[in-house]
Amino acid sequence: MKRSSGVLLHISSLPGKYGIGTLGHEARKFADFCHQAGLGWWQVLPIGPTGYGNSPYQSDSVFAGNPNLIDLEELIEEGLLSQKECDKKDWGDNSKKGKSKVCFDKVSAAKQELLHQAFLSARKKTEYWKQVELFFQEQYDWLSDYALYLSLKEKMGQKPWMEWEEKIRFRDAKTLDNWKETLKQEMEYPVFVQYLFYSQWMKFKEYCNRKGVRLIGDIPIYVAPDSCDTWVNLKLFEYDEKGYPIRVAGCPPDYFSKTGQLWGNPLYRWDVMEQDGYDWWIKRIGAMSKLFDLIRIDHFRGFAGYYAIDAKASTAEHGVWEKGPGEKLFLAIRKQLPKVALIAEDLGVITEDVCQLRDQFGFPGMKVLQFAFSPKEESEYLPHNCPKRSVIYTGTHDNDTSLGWMKTASKEELSMAKAYLGTSGKKNFSWAMIHAAWVSPCELAIAPMQDFLGLDSSARMNTPSTVGGNWEWRMQSSDVDKKLAREILKLNQASWRSPVYNKKVKAKVKK
Numbered sequence: 001m002k003r004s005s006g007v008l009l010h011i012s013s014l015p016g017k018y019g020i021g022t023l024g025h026e027a028r029k030f031a032d033f034c035h036q037a038g039l040g041w042w043q044v045l046p047i048g049p050t051g052y053g054n055s056p057y058q059s060d061s062v063f064a065g066n067p068n069l070i071d072l073e074e075l076i077e078e079g080l081l082s083q084k085e086c087d088k089k090d091w092g093d094n095s096k097k098g099k100s101k102v103c104f105d106k107v108s109a110a111k112q113e114l115l116h117q118a119f120l121s122a123r124k125k126t127e128y129w130k131q132v133e134l135f136f137q138e139q140y141d142w143l144s145d146y147a148l149y150l151s152l153k154e155k156m157g158q159k160p161w162m163e164w165e166e167k168i169r170f171r172d173a174k175t176l177d178n179w180k181e182t183l184k185q186e187m188e189y190p191v192f193v194q195y196l197f198y199s200q201w202m203k204f205k206e207y208c209n210r211k212g213v214r215l216i217g218d219i220p221i222y223v224a225p226d227s228c229d230t231w232v233n234l235k236l237f238e239y240d241e242k243g244y245p246i247r248v249a250g251c252p253p254d255y256f257s258k259t260g261q262l263w264g265n266p267l268y269r270w271d272v273m274e275q276d277g278y279d280w281w282i283k284r285i286g287a288m289s290k291l292f293d294l295i296r297i298d299h300f301r302g303f304a305g306y307y308a309i310d311a312k313a314s315t316a317e318h319g320v321w322e323k324g325p326g327e328k329l330f331l332a333i334r335k336q337l338p339k340v341a342l343i344a345e346d347l348g349v350i351t352e353d354v355c356q357l358r359d360q361f362g363f364p365g366m367k368v369l370q371f372a373f374s375p376k377e378e379s380e381y382l383p384h385n386c387p388k389r390s391v392i393y394t395g396t397h398d399n400d401t402s403l404g405w406m407k408t409a410s411k412e413e414l415s416m417a418k419a420y421l422g423t424s425g426k427k428n429f430s431w432a433m434i435h436a437a438w439v440s441p442c443e444l445a446i447a448p449m450q451d452f453l454g455l456d457s458s459a460r461m462n463t464p465s466t467v468g469g470n471w472e473w474r475m476q477s478s479d480v481d482k483k484l485a486r487e488i489l490k491l492n493q494a495s496w497r498s499p500v501y502n503k504k505v506k507a508k509v510k511k
Helices: 025-037 072-077 083-087 102-121 126-138 140-155 175-182 188-210 230-234 270-275 279-291 327-336 352-359 404-410 411-421 429-438 482-496 503-511
Strands: 004-008 039-044 214-219 247-251 260-268 292-296 304-308 318-324 342-344 365-368 389-391 444-448
Touching: 025 039, 025 482, 039 444, 072 083, 072 102, 083 102, 083 327, 102 126, 102 188, 126 140, 126 188, 140 175, 140 188, 140 230, 140 279, 188 214, 188 279, 214 279, 279 292, 279 327, 304 327, 327 352, 327 404, 342 365, 404 429, 411 429, 429 444, 429 482
Parallel strands: 004 039, 004 444, 039 214, 214 292, 292 342, 365 389, 389 444
Antiparallel strands: 247 260, 247 304, 304 318
8 A cells, every 4th residue: 555645534424415415516526625635545434224323334234325325416417306306305404503414314214205206207217227127137146135125124114124924034935935026016116226326336436536536445344133134144143043143242341431332233153154165255345345445344353353242231341252263254355355455443452363363464454543642651553653554543433533532531641642743732633633643654544524624522423332413423515625625735745645746846855
């Protein structure tokens, strides 16, 4: 990886009409901004349908795209919707004093109605529908099951699949064939929605790449308990004979939570996965590699050793550590996908086996600057201690903004941070953090957009172990301007991270 820089901003946080950021004009406009600022990477959060608590880390499919990110203005241009139809919906855009947040309930309800109207329009266009059918054939391996899963969910009153009748729950072949015939028309709608998402995504990615901006995706290590993935691949997960999780995933007590993090995701049966050469994982990584230029694997330490918690436990305090698949999984992935590029999210309780696994395959790890300023020890997260083969962040989606962290850090941590960063107050604190990350030896430096904008805790994306009020932040259109792009570009040029160098800077360097 060449020395470069990037920004962390989820698609939903983009500005624009209709309540949530999408893959339309504002996404292309932000790619233009990244190009002007010399930011070579744009990192997003998982792009699957959001689940419990609107979390992108709790999706009903590892292959599907989030319908809420589909751009409606493009559908208006294609004649599938009218602007009047879109404008009259309640998007719940609760803008106050220049701040905007996503109202997920209203956005999802309005989007669902409009996408169904677009479906009815598209169904009448013969040539258009041929493209949808071709897409279905190309993605049949996962999309057939997903379309059936969503159609059955609708038929079953949105009950989780664990509560469906036994023959459907455990996928009796004859029963499923009968339901596929019964729900044939209903299954066309989710296929159409995924066609829209994938076609818009690929156009978006092509535009970014043309501008010299590469996309970093995010793969959660685990899947949601009530998902198409678990229903279709039940034998690959720790479920009992009734179809309920036996043990679930989480983290022991740590920086974020005194009682640990109880995620509730079912654990993998790694021994069963090994028997078919980790085929499910290879398909998953392969699908994501077509959508992104670089993939961050969340909770990488779980592949070396994972924390297992009894499914009936109320907290994550009393779990046990189990051995993960280790090199076997990544040898299989590398054999089938030799060109796939991965980032290892190696945060948390990191043991030697995690480091060995990461280094064996040459995956860059992550360093978070907010964790660096402990007066008790010289932290590995201090920029001067970071290895070249790593990605440094001022903070991630789970951290407070840099300015928010400054206001809540202990007196000792803040004193050390100010001394290290060479700043005395909050006015320049976010930029001082960015500067420290940018001049580090790390090959890639990334900051959340909130830090580039110098925003406080009100712009925080997620607070771990909490439900409600997360994932809602949105940027304003006025936030991205040429002045900010120039400031970022200057820093990129000074730290030799920018692929774009103007003649003036080159001339000065030569002298």
